[in-house]
Amino acid sequence: MEVPEILARIRAVPPGRVAAYSDITPHAPRLAGRVLSDSLEPDLPWHRIVRADGSLSKGDRQKELLIAEGVRFVGPRVDMARFRL
DSSP states (O other): OOHHHHHHHHHTSOTTOBEEHHHHSTTOHHHHHHHHHHOOOTTOOGGGEEOTTSOOSSHHHHHHHHHHTTOOEETTEEOHHHHBO
């Protein structure tokens, strides 16, 4: 999968929803993480991409952005049953 396609998949995650890295690049979840970390796009919704178990890779700032979009948590993890694409 090429970088433009990965970025398009990330951009396609709507506000108030999340996707796991493995949803973006099913056979190589770490590739999605690398593309996100290398991206310089200021409007890329990086905060909507979480680990498959709903845990956050970017901590408090990511949680704040998700809560502002209406995403709910069960303890420290995103309620994946309700908010995953």
